[in-house]
Amino acid sequence: MSVKYTEDHEWVSIDGDVATFGITDHAQEQLGELVFVELPDVGSQVEKGGEAAVVESVKAASDVYAPVSGEVTETNEALSSEPTKVNEEPETGGWLVKIKMSDQSELDGMLDADAYSKLIG
Amino acid sequence: MTESTENTLLKTPLNDLHVSLGGRMVEFAGYSMPVQYPSGIVTEHNHTREKAGLYDVSHMGQAWLKGENHEHVSSELEKLVPGDIAALAPGRTRYTQFTNQDGGILDDLMVTRLASSSEDGILYLVVNASRKTEDYQLMSDNLDSSIKLEKIEDRALLALQGPSSEKVVAGLCDGIEETAFMSSQTMMIGGIECWVSRSGYTGEDGFEISVKADEATALAEKLLAHEDVMACGLGARDSLRLEAGLCLYENDIDETTSPIEAGLIWSISKRRRAEGGFPGAARVQSEIANGVSRKRVGIKPDGRAPARAGTEITGVDGAVIGTLTSGGFGPSIEGPISMGYVPTEYSEAGTKLNLLVRGKALPATVTALPFIPNNFKR
Numbered sequence: 001m002s003v004k005y006t007e008d009h010e011w012v013s014i015d016g017d018v019a020t021f022g023i024t025d026h027a028q029e030q031l032g033e034l035v036f037v038e039l040p041d042v043g044s045q046v047e048k049g050g051e052a053a054v055v056e057s058v059k060a061a062s063d064v065y066a067p068v069s070g071e072v073t074e075t076n077e078a079l080s081s082e083p084t085k086v087n088e089e090p091e092t093g094g095w096l097v098k099i100k101m102s103d104q105s106e107l108d109g110m111l112d113a114d115a116y117s118k119l120i121g
Numbered sequence: 122m123t124e125s126t127e128n129t130l131l132k133t134p135l136n137d138l139h140v141s142l143g144g145r146m147v148e149f150a151g152y153s154m155p156v157q158y159p160s161g162i163v164t165e166h167n168h169t170r171e172k173a174g175l176y177d178v179s180h181m182g183q184a185w186l187k188g189e190n191h192e193h194v195s196s197e198l199e200k201l202v203p204g205d206i207a208a209l210a211p212g213r214t215r216y217t218q219f220t221n222q223d224g225g226i227l228d229d230l231m232v233t234r235l236a237s238s239s240e241d242g243i244l245y246l247v248v249n250a251s252r253k254t255e256d257y258q259l260m261s262d263n264l265d266s267s268i269k270l271e272k273i274e275d276r277a278l279l280a281l282q283g284p285s286s287e288k289v290v291a292g293l294c295d296g297i298e299e300t301a302f303m304s305s306q307t308m309m310i311g312g313i314e315c316w317v318s319r320s321g322y323t324g325e326d327g328f329e330i331s332v333k334a335d336e337a338t339a340l341a342e343k344l345l346a347h348e349d350v351m352a353c354g355l356g357a358r359d360s361l362r363l364e365a366g367l368c369l370y371e372n373d374i375d376e377t378t379s380p381i382e383a384g385l386i387w388s389i390s391k392r393r394r395a396e397g398g399f400p401g402a403a404r405v406q407s408e409i410a411n412g413v414s415r416k417r418v419g420i421k422p423d424g425r426a427p428a429r430a431g432t433e434i435t436g437v438d439g440a441v442i443g444t445l446t447s448g449g450f451g452p453s454i455e456g457p458i459s460m461g462y463v464p465t466e467y468s469e470a471g472t473k474l475n476l477l478v479r480g481k482a483l484p485a486t487v488t489a490l491p492f493i494p495n496n497f498k499r
Contacts, residue, residue, distance in 0.1 A: 032356075033163045035450040036425050036457070038479070054479065056427050058162045058450045059356050080425065 004107060005116035011091050012067045012110065019068050022095040023055065023086065026120045032057045034083040039075035039097060046072060046099060048106050053096050055086065064096065068106045074098040133179035134277040134334040138341055142352050150250035152180040155354040165357035166452040169323055173283035174353035175344050182253030183273040183331060186244040186260070191234060194242050197264045203380060203399045204232065205390035206244070212236030214303045214318050216388050218380055219259060224401025225376040226383065227259065228252040229368065233305040233318060245305070245316070247278070247329070249370045277337035282327035282361070284496060285349040290328060293343055302498045311343040319498060322358065324365025324491055326498045363458060364451045366419060366490030372430055373417060373446040373460055381408040382462065383417045384490070415443065416468040419488040420459045420476070426483055427457035428476040434461055435475045435482065442467060445476065451492055458492050
């Protein structure tokens with residue numbers, strides 16, 4: 001299992017052909033306390049770079065883009081009643097979506113933890 | 122925010138304090154303003170409802186309007202607003218709007234008649250930051266040349282809002298307990314001369330305090346020194362006013378909406394309704410007599426998803442009937458809330474509607490405003 005990061009401030013944890021993703025600690029800090037999380041339907045197809053979820057703070061709604069293409073196999077149901085889990089545990093319990101990847105080469109070029117830390121300075 | 126725009130933004134006298142407190146600075150009406158501090162919007166909002174929040178509203182326009190006496194200055198200002206300025210007693214504050222010839226709203230403002238008889242004929246105005254240039258031009262163009270408009274550019278404006286506000290100010294000055302809601306007076310707070318109006322934009326008791334720019338930081342620090350006071354940003358100010366059902370200019374009221382459609386008829390006295398004499402009086406009087414075809418209402422989504430300004434409103438049959446003018450999440454409501462204009466036949470509290478959010482029709486219910494009861498000083 002390895003964790004990669006995107007320039008859109010998402011983390012992606014890879015286990016075989018399943019990618020679990022969420023937003024980074026830096027991203028949740030920028031957004032502020034979340035009040036609502038909208039997740040895709042299980043079984044739906046997502047495209048890398050396409051809208052996969054929406055996270056909303058008091059002030060604004062922000063799109064979360066799919067870091068990889070594939071089929072949504074599971075979403076984090078707990079977030080519907082407890083959206084602040086994303087703020088409290090962004091890179092563990094606050095995960096958003098699991099995707100069965102259709103093209104693992106999409107992982108090439110993602111950032112490792114060091115490169116991501118440099119990106120956010 | 123890029124560095125080039127950052128450099129062109131205006132800064133309030135409290136700018137250094139915002140930065141030192143960790144304020145997240147954003148552009149608002151040409152000013153660099155804190156949208157929140159590290160505690161976050163929800164915490165700042167709740168703190169204001171429970172104790173007290175301190176807000177910098179120095180970007181708003183402060184001005185004097187000076188005439189020979191109250192009758193003179195009030196009759197002139199009444200040429201531009203439907204509010205009853207003539208009936209304003211010394212030391213009292215009133216909310217009104219600048220209207221256009223079509224009965225739309227050019228801005229909303231607070232008007233205070235100065236308390237002392239030696240200052241008779243002087244009104245103190247507070248207008249929106251985004252509209253101050255237009256408002257000042259409107260008054261220069263339309264008021265008699267014997268009326269003097271003086272912009273006040275050497276003062277900051279702070280808002281202390283929340284149930285602890287009186288206690289906090291009482292620790293720094295004498296006599297605050299006796300001041301009434303929508304009254305205004307000059308007071309020494311912690312040794313600093315302030316113009317204090319018991320009013321606000323949150324639905325809570327509180328004060329708007331005008332202070333010389335070079336004493337603003339010292340005053341803010343004295344207020345923040347009280348354990349009940351938290352520095353709060355524009356984010357919490359917006360969620361508080363939305364819960365309180367208050368209009369934000371350019372969102373909920375604008376040049377197309379009349380004061381009657383906006384539900385502001387309470388701000389127009391019987392005399393002004395009957396006499397008219399303000400721009401667009403014909404429309405306003407006709408709407409009072411015959412009713413309006415659309416009204417501003419509170420709309421509460423039935424689910425958890427917030428619906429933002431610009432969201433289309435449909436009837437349960439799917440036909441588009443209006444647009445949300447404000448919308449977000451109410452931390453005290455612990456749920457999404459919004460406002461918008463709907464045809465009068467849909468304006469009854471309890472009416473079912475749909476809101477089109479990201480292509481989905483989300484059920485919602487027309488709800489009486491304010492969403493939470495006002496907590497003003499009686």
